[in-house]
Amino acid sequence: MANDSNKATGLTRHSRGSLYSKSQYPRGSTENHVEYILVASFHIDRGPIMEHQYPGAISGDENMLAELMLPDQAHVRNQDWTIFFLHKDKSADEERQQISPRKRRRDRRSGDNDARRNSDSSDQGNDEDYEDGSGGSEDNDELEDDDGDEWETTNLSVKPLLLLALEEYFKSPIPETLQALYNSVNSMDLSLMPRLNILERQILQASDIKDMFVEKFEHMIQQRMAEEAAEGHNISADSPSKSTTSLPRLGNGIHPHANLQYAVPRDTHEFETRVLYNGIPVPIKVPTAISPETVGDFSLLKLIQTFSAPHAASSQPFMIHPHLTTGGAYTHPIIVLVNAMLTQKRVIFLGHNRPSGEVAEAVLAACALVSGGILRGFTRHAFPYTDLTKIDDLLKVPGFVAGVTNPAFANHPEWWDLLCDIPTGRMKISNRIEPAPVTEGLLYFQQQNPAYSASSSFPAASSDPTGDQSFIDDVLRSIASRHGEAVIRAKWRDWVMKFTRIAAAFEESVFGASALYIGGEEADAGVHGVSGHGYVWSDESAKAKELAGSVSRIEGWRNTRSYYSFIQDLATLYTARPLKSLDLHHQHDRLRTTKLSLAASGAIYTALSTAVQTPAQITQLLTFTPEAHAGLFYISLGLFHSDAQVRKRTVELLERVQEHEAGRHFWANLSRFVKVAWLRIKRDDRPESGDVRKGSVVSGMMGTDSGIDGRLGVRAGRRS
Numbered sequence: 273m274a275n276d277s278n279k280a281t282g283l284t285r286h287s288r289g290s291l292y293s294k295s296q297y298p299r300g301s302t303e304n305h306v307e308y309i310l311v312a313s314f315h316i317d318r319g320p321i322m323e324h325q326y327p328g329a330i331s332g333d334e335n336m337l338a339e340l341m342l343p344d345q346a347h348v349r350n351q352d353w354t355i356f357f358l359h360k361d362k363s364a365d366e367e368r369q370q371i372s373p374r375k376r377r378r379d380r381r382s383g384d385n386d387a388r389r390n391s392d393s394s395d396q397g398n399d400e401d402y403e404d405g406s407g408g409s410e411d412n413d414e415l416e417d418d419d420g421d422e423w424e425t426t427n428l429s430v431k432p433l434l435l436l437a438l439e440e441y442f443k444s445p446i447p448e449t450l451q452a453l454y455n456s457v458n459s460m461d462l463s464l465m466p467r468l469n470i471l472e473r474q475i476l477q478a479s480d481i482k483d484m485f486v487e488k489f490e491h492m493i494q495q496r497m498a499e500e501a502a503e504g505h506n507i508s509a510d511s512p513s514k515s516t517t518s519l520p521r522l523g524n525g526i527h528p529h530a531n532l533q534y535a536v537p538r539d540t541h542e543f544e545t546r547v548l549y550n551g552i553p554v555p556i557k558v559p560t561a562i563s564p565e566t567v568g569d570f571s572l573l574k575l576i577q578t579f580s581a582p583h584a585a586s587s588q589p590f591m592i593h594p595h596l597t598t599g600g601a602y603t604h605p606i607i608v609l610v611n612a613m614l615t616q617k618r619v620i621f622l623g624h625n626r627p628s629g630e631v632a633e634a635v636l637a638a639c640a641l642v643s644g645g646i647l648r649g650f651t652r653h654a655f656p657y658t659d660l661t662k663i664d665d666l667l668k669v670p671g672f673v674a675g676v677t678n679p680a681f682a683n684h685p686e687w688w689d690l691l692c693d694i695p696t697g698r699m700k701i702s703n704r705i706e707p708a709p710v711t712e713g714l715l716y717f718q719q720q721n722p723a724y725s726a727s728s729s730f731p732a733a734s735s736d737p738t739g740d741q742s743f744i745d746d747v748l749r750s751i752a753s754r755h756g757e758a759v760i761r762a763k764w765r766d767w768v769m770k771f772t773r774i775a776a777a778f779e780e781s782v783f784g785a786s787a788l789y790i791g792g793e794e795a796d797a798g799v800h801g802v803s804g805h806g807y808v809w810s811d812e813s814a815k816a817k818e819l820a821g822s823v824s825r826i827e828g829w830r831n832t833r834s835y836y837s838f839i840q841d842l843a844t845l846y847t848a849r850p851l852k853s854l855d856l857h858h859q860h861d862r863l864r865t866t867k868l869s870l871a872a873s874g875a876i877y878t879a880l881s882t883a884v885q886t887p888a889q890i891t892q893l894l895t896f897t898p899e900a901h902a903g904l905f906y907i908s909l910g911l912f913h914s915d916a917q918v919r920k921r922t923v924e925l926l927e928r929v930q931e932h933e934a935g936r937h938f939w940a941n942l943s944r945f946v947k948v949a950w951l952r953i954k955r956d957d958r959p960e961s962g963d964v965r966k967g968s969v970v971s972g973m974m975g976t977d978s979g980i981d982g983r984l985g986v987r988a989g990r991r992s
Contacts, residue, residue: 320335355636464496465558478895479899485540614642628675643768650834656674657676737821903942923950
């Protein structure tokens with residue numbers, strides 16, 4: 273079990289028995305952060321031309337690349353940017369080559385664009401294998417011309433660096449200028465950024481705690497100091513064998529440009545480093561945890577507000593389509609957009625007289641919205657910016673999402689299924705859209721649930737069978753309360769996760785089995801005294817109602833790229849889970865959403881305490897108890913169970929959680945009322961012959977709370 277735990281936490285055990293943390297970017301790696309730098313400009317006679325490519329030329333049509341790098345009407349704006357993806361064929365040798373997961377993540381290109389000249393930095397890599405109707409291949413490269421750059425599928429704050437490089441290029445438009453930028457960026461040291469496994473990334477992304485997993489950063493620094501000490505280097509920090517509590521932390525009165533050898537990040541969500549360019553240290557922030565389909569700099573809040581405000585002011589009915597209008601003719605536009613991308617429809621964002629960067633941002637935000645960090649396959653067929661000259665190639669791609677600025681697209685409904693007009697904030701379903709086919713799954717469901725056969729195709733306008741309207745209302749309330757981008761992304765991740773779990777329940781209900789759930793038989797075996805898996809409803813009527821409202825959307829999704837990619841990802845996720853005999857998500861949802869008997873709830877608390885033992889298993893449990901779902905609150909209710917053994921088991925589970933590097937933050941967020949209850953049960957369970965000093969130990973485990981908790985801890989020690 274210890275070996276499984278180490279594997280799940282990204283640690284390896286050396287021959288001496290010490291744990292060794294892995295880096296996302298190991299020191300001494302031959303991989304470059306940037307593979308190519310391209311410069312394009314507009315020639316008055318020849319149009320867009322490619323001026324330089326460093327260190328060599330990228331295969332492909334140079335004229336096409338130059339046109340993509342320079343958006344239309346760029347000369348009328350001081351600054352503009354665009355982003356596009358390149359797909360090139362792989363050779364037979366490359367197809368047979370085994371590609372590492374890290375190499376797959378580093379398949380992005382980046383750069384900078386000005387109205388007259390463009391300097392582009394690109395990173396060449398490989399992506400997952402797909403087939404598309406455009407004659408594209410399995411190699412997915414991305415190239416971005418942006419004043420704000422992109423890296424590792426997320427945005428980085430490198431605008432100052434690119435602006436400096438662009439100014440330098442204006443002074444000296446020679447390859448040596450590009451070489452200096454190339455060498456500076458590739459010399460950036462990211463070797464102290466720890467590698468998180470998939471479960472740890474989920475916890476970090478769902479949390480706003482700035483020192484989550486800070487121990488991993490400290491351990492990386494310890495390892496580096498130990499390596500340098502072994503090599504005989506002089507180090508100014510403490511000995512690696514000592515605690516890292518004395519390590520400086522950025523933000524605690526320390527300037528980020530200070531000459532520090534090592535420092536813990538002020539926010540573990542981002543790794544802070546520097547690039548030395550022409551003697552100027554340029555700060556760079558690299559996201560520690562990334563999600564699929566997250567590319568570039570965008571805002572989900574902006575996208576939601578753009579299309580929600582006009583709908584709230586004056587609702588306009590949509591043309592009914594079973595895949596898109598799951599809430600009737602007045603389905604919220606954002607839900608229509610998500611449904612269109614889930615069911616692989618052709619979506620166009622139109623921004624007439626708007627910068628190309630604005631429509632590109634909307635496309636990237638839409639891809640991240642529907643992905644939720646869970647699904648993928650949307651950016652693979654995304655065209656953040658395109659124009660009429662490429663319409664023939666665009667129409668060959670099934671289920672694309674594209675950004676345009678030419679209003680001529682609005683006059684050709686045969687080119688798109690859903691048109692999103694950014695200036696007006698309105699969406700329109702094409703009258704040329706293909707009707708939803710009648711599938712076997714839909715017919716089987718209607719035969720099994722005749723009472724809901726009508727609502728599955730045409731939901732009533734006043735009802736909310738899927739709960740989408742309630743969800744959108746909650747999102748809008750969060751935006752009005754200024755909860756921030758991270759909260760909105762977490763809510764959409766929950767929505768996408770709920771959708772996939774409901775789709776799995778639909779397949780099991782209709783077909784008897786589902787490819788969207790692995791390990792159902794193990795979870796139903798009841799090894800730990802409880803059984804069950806999948807999404808939880810209050811009763812069978814609620815289940816049938818929600819499935820009826822979602823059946824068309826689910827059937828439309830079941831034949832898409834993202835559906836089949838999700839099945840592949842589930843196999844990887846299942847392998848990474850250290851605990852497979854118990855569906856932790858299902859059992860926690862039962863505690864959170866259903867009214868249970870004392871015996872049923874006691875069995876769940878006991879099963880959780882029995883099954884969740886190792887740090888890796890605790891990590892798995894914490895992925896299903898995010899702050900948005902009240903954290904450990906529903907598990908802590910076991911402290912108030914009528915059965916003393918259940919209370920004891922809950923105390924043991926929470927005690928292990930407290931000792932976990934991420935669990936200690938979840939414990940700290942519990943109320944003092946819960947902590948007092950935990951302490952009392954801990955005190956009552958202690959033998960009378962216990963040492964007085966044990967009381968102070970228990971009190972210390974309660975964190976930084978003072979007052980009543982500390983006094984109770986002292987009294988507990990004296991009584992024992």
